[in-house]
């Protein structure tokens with residue numbers, strides 16, 4: 654079955670082709686350069702840029718896969734969650750294509766799709782086949798969700814952030830330190846030169862439950878930054894590296910502890926770590942080591958599939974189509990606040 658996946662929920666326009674579980678092409682056009690000067694995603698700019706890119710990258714996805722529109726068996730599109738104006742671009746494009754070519758269309762949940770990224774085949778990559786149930790942590794700029802997965806299509810929400818998402822905490826810390834946007838990767842780079850226990854930062858809600866909270870950590874970083882007068886520090890002041898390392902260590906400890914607790918709570922056979930923040934090296938190492946200690950399998954996507962992409966949308970979309978789940982009519986609307994569970 655040949656499926657086109659389309660994604661435009663935030664600041665990446667993406668198209669991918671998936672055939673019988675294998676990703677044939679995955680094109681991502683990032684808008685980061687357009688939003689950087691504003692320090693975050695500007696919804697109107699995002700929608701316009703998606704509009705300009707969506708047909709171009711769809712053609713690229715077909716060309717790269719060596720397939721054409723006539724061979725397509727179905728279309729999968731991100732229905733939510735995300736920015737409504739941004740989501741609508743791919744949703745309406747997908748509807749038009751599905752109508753014109755008389756193809757089935759499925760609506761995919763973006764956050765769930767992240768959790769399938771470790772299990773996608775690609776030329777030269779045979780994906781692992783997990784044993785269920787799994788505990789899956791999706792950590793990105795917009796989401797921090799913990800799920801129990803009983804198979805690729807069956808998700809139950811175990812916990813979520815009560816305020817900021819983990820990636821948002823990285824981005825806000827980076828913004829405070831004048832490191833630009835998005836900040837996750839820069840924080841990771843700076844943290845390599847710092848000591849993770851130099852500053853004592855809080856680990857909010859560490860000992861209780863499966864929900865998260867990152868706003869207290871963000872506030873603690875801000876207070877420390879002021880107390881230490883880091884705004885006046887030269888860019889090569891090692892205390893900035895210590896702050897990045899101490900922040901990252903706090904975030905990693907909270908995320909790893911909750912993922913471990915989720916595994917124990919549901920009797921998981923393994924754990925998934927996915928979403929943009931899953932590209933973070935120390936987080937992957939800590940979560941992987943925690944799973945090793947428990948004797949559980951650990952699945953994290955290759956870094957290119959951590960960030961937003963349409964391969965994961967096509968992959969989940971193909972499974973949904975085979976199961977007859979989430980089929981859309983032409984009246985379907987985007988679901989900006991769609992919670993997966």
Ligand code: KG4
Pocket residue numbers: 663792793794795796819820821823824835836837838841928929930931932933934959960961
């Ligand atoms: O999944 P994603 O591409 O978009 C959303 O759905 O939000 O995630 C983007 C988020 C940003 O907050 C970015 O700072 C974070 O992922 N990120 C990282 C790293 N690379 C990206 N956070 C920590 N360490 C990284 N290496």
Ligand code: ZN
Pocket residue numbers: 763767793928929960961
């Ligand atoms: Zn995402």
